[in-house]
Amino acid sequence: MDQERRGQWLRGVLDLCVLALLHRRESYGYELAQSLDATGIGPIQGGTLYPVLLRLQRTGLVTAQWREGASGPARKYYQITPAGSETLRRTTVDWDAFASGVGTILREVQTR
Amino acid sequence: MNHDGWLHALTGELHRRGLDPNLSRHVVAEAAAHLRDSGEAPLRVFGPPETYAAAVAESVGVPRPQTGRAWPDASAGVAGSAGTGRAAGSARTVRSSPGPIRLDVRGISKRYRRRPVLSGVDLTVRAGEIAAVVGANGAGKSTFLRICAGLISPDRGQVRVHGSLGYCPQSGGTNDYLYPDEHFVLVGAGRGLPRATARAAGREHAAALDWDPSGRTQARHLSGGTRQKLNLVMAALGEPDVLLLDEPYQGFDRGTYLDFWQQLWRWRSAGKAIVVVTHLLNQLDRVDTVLDLTPTREVSA
Numbered sequence: 001m002d003q004e005r006r007g008q009w010l011r012g013v014l015d016l017c018v019l020a021l022l023h024r025r026e027s028y029g030y031e032l033a034q035s036l037d038a039t040g041i042g043p044i045q046g047g048t049l050y051p052v053l054l055r056l057q058r059t060g061l062v063t064a065q066w067r068e069g070a071s072g073p074a075r076k077y078y079q080i081t082p083a084g085s086e087t088l089r090r091t092t093v094d095w096d097a098f099a100s101g102v103g104t105i106l107r108e109v110q111t112r
Numbered sequence: 113m114n115h116d117g118w119l120h121a122l123t124g125e126l127h128r129r130g131l132d133p134n135l136s137r138h139v140v141a142e143a144a145a146h147l148r149d150s151g152e153a154p155l156r157v158f159g160p161p162e163t164y165a166a167a168v169a170e171s172v173g174v175p176r177p178q179t180g181r182a183w184p185d186a187s188a189g190v191a192g193s194a195g196t197g198r199a200a201g202s203a204r205t206v207r208s209s210p211g212p213i214r215l216d217v218r219g220i221s222k223r224y225r226r227r228p229v230l231s232g233v234d235l236t237v238r239a240g241e242i243a244a245v246v247g248a249n250g251a252g253k254s255t256f257l258r259i260c261a262g263l264i265s266p267d268r269g270q271v272r273v274h275g276s277l278g279y280c281p282q283s284g285g286t287n288d289y290l291y292p293d294e295h296f297v298l299v300g301a302g303r304g305l306p307r308a309t310a311r312a313a314g315r316e317h318a319a320a321l322d323w324d325p326s327g328r329t330q331a332r333h334l335s336g337g338t339r340q341k342l343n344l345v346m347a348a349l350g351e352p353d354v355l356l357l358d359e360p361y362q363g364f365d366r367g368t369y370l371d372f373w374q375q376l377w378r379w380r381s382a383g384k385a386i387v388v389v390t391h392l393l394n395q396l397d398r399v400d401t402v403l404d405l406t407p408t409r410e411v412s413a
Contacts, residue, residue: 030150045156045158046158047157050168051167051168055172075145
């Protein structure tokens with residue numbers, strides 16, 4: 001995949017993906033990076049991920065606390081807030097509409 | 113760069129950007145945890161410390177150092193003058209004048225033997241302005257500043273200074289066998305400051321450059337960069353209205369260089385008129401006036 005274009009796409013949706021992962025369950029940065037990678041949208045580096053987490057925290061969509069994990073050292077765990085869940089729900093609807101619009105246009109190219 | 117080195121550099125960069133120390137500690141600790149978990153190189157995961165610090169500062173909403181002041185015309189002016197017409201002695205003022213004129217230079221010309229170094233140079237700097245003097249090696253930047261400081265005479269033209277003057281030379285200017293504090297007292301005395309006041313003012317200016325000058329180290333044993341900090345502090349003692357700075361940052365590491373420009377912007381906000389010799393064009397978008405002394409006919413390597 002064209003890395004520059006992938007980066008542009010990610011900028012638009014990375015915060016939503018992070019919110020959605022935290023909607024499943026609380027998590028910490030490295031684990032979030034691995035989960036994102038596992039979905040196939042490509043590797044997300046810390047330099048990209050943590051600023052997004054900080055912004056989500058600042059805007060009150062997630063909270064965070066340092067805790068000792070079940071195994072191993074202290075990590076900063078992020079939890080989605082009610083405001084975060086609401087934003088995620090609303091924006092997911094918007095994204096569906098947007099992505100299906102893009103999909104419709106691009107499928108014309110494929111079938112021609 | 114190893115983890116510790118990178119994390120240390122990140123700490124410094126976050127501090128420089130004015131991030132809350134508590135938040136800064138969390139950011140660094142989180143990066144350390146990530147590096148430990150992933151086992152990858154910090155540069156690969158986070159990029160250079162200054163880049164990551166910038167991203168962090170932006171996402172937590174810390175205003176950038178150069179808050180809201182961009183001077184796109186200034187850099188365009190420099191780029192343009194390189195290829196067009198006669199650049200020598202042309203000053204570009206990019207911002208409407210904020211204060212009274214502090215330094216007024218008219219028609220300065222200077223020859224060394226038969227070689228003309230400066231011809232017909234004008235420059236006006238007002239209170240609250242920074243003027244950058246640029247030009248190739250040998251273009252007469254230092255000569256121009258020494259003329260402004262009254263250390264040498266021009267062949268033609270005049271310099272008017274409205275207020276008091278501080279001058280920081282490119283090198284020299286310190287006394288090998290004196291401690292930093294003794295420099296402050298000595299220079300302060302020349303500007304009417306009592307000993308204790310001079311020492312306190314010197315240490316305060318030094319702190320802005322991330323330097324603690326209270327140690328008993330004679331100037332000859334200071335590093336080149338630290339000697340230049342001493343020079344800079346001495347130039348600023350007594351809060352002169354006009355500051356003439358001749359590439360004072362030689363030997364500065366990157367962090368100190370940023371501190372230096374922060375200090376310049378603070379001085380500008382405080383209403384000082386500043387002239388700084390520089391060859392680092394990327395700083396020019398943050399100054400008010402650019403004086404390009406590069407003669408068009410002479411192309412130096």
